[in-house]
Amino acid sequence: MSTLKTRVGNYRDFRDVNSRSDGATGADRGNRQPLGSTSNSLEGSSEIPVSSRGYLFFDGGFEKLAHKELLLTNLIGHYVASSQAACWAKLLKRCSSRIYVGTCSAEVTTTVPVSDFDLLREKILEYLSLSPGWDSYDADPPSQAAVNSACSVVDCLEKFGLLPEWVVPTSDSSVLMSAKVRGTELKWEFDSDGDIAVMQKPKFSPATYHDLQLIEIGSFLEENLRQG
């Protein structure tokens, strides 16, 4: 097996070039990191194995790298299922945007498979980069606290294998999410201050509304699974 070499210095160059105007990078925007990120591969040169593609140098940063989507799909396909490889390739394309570039180079040097839950968390993180007025009125993007709460609940849902049906930002800087636990519909709101509320609607019963702490989410889901 041959290896793919990366030049880490280019990671730093690329991040600097793509920093936001206020100087913050994706990694600066809170305690949540884009999926699959690692920090140990960001220092020093690193190599990852590749079957027959020889060496790929990251000279031009991710913009050039993204053009090598097919190559990367093959490359990553060496490690993971092809559907996941496609996800990686899509992810690399998105890495050329300025927000998450800070940790994307690390993703190239890991072999962590990307799940639907990872993609969902990534989608939620992207809400942070919505521009003021994104709703065509005067809304701010969802707050960091709302995004953190949403991602934490996705973590909990993942433990139970419950993939949410949809997630959307609101003009109130909160995040809405819908998930089904067997016959019960759960609609979540992650408020701008991080508070979590959920509507619980069993198939043949009226909806009830609850305020939950993060620590209560696991038992709340277990209870719904039992009742379902």
Next chain:
Amino acid sequence: MSDSEEHCDSVCEERGIPRHLHKVGRAIDPEFDSGELLYRRHRSATPGLADVINFKRMSVNRQKYCEGAEDVLWNDKEGGKHPDQHVFALPVAALSLRLEHPDQKGNPYSFGLKPLHKPEQCNYPHTEITAYKVMADGVEEEIADIKPSSIKLRMRMELSEYLELQDSGKS
């Protein structure tokens, strides 16, 4: 002077905003009929619709001074129309929703919503929906946010039941 000229604002005219939307000296009309519709644009027709609602002085256009639901698509600040938006209507009657909640001492209070006509230079029908809290003694207080979050979510979900899509596609 013709009626059309009376209702003409040169700034709005430059922005391409239709004359019936220019304010030009017209006063606030505080009366809302329960059957009147309130129009709001939104980027998506799905899913759920609950995200159409917001509680921080939600901007809408009142039907009484619009020639059609699509009037809400005009960009009254910059001219032209907001692209890729759908239009939803919410009846004023839906705002009569009242949700009760006890405070920390167990005293009940309720939350409600009210439409307030807030005309703008190039958007006379502009209206804001404000959230307020009614204390046990009947005193009303406008609020910037509804807490607890479960009450806000309930209000969002119940209001969204009244929303109706007004267009069949994007503008």
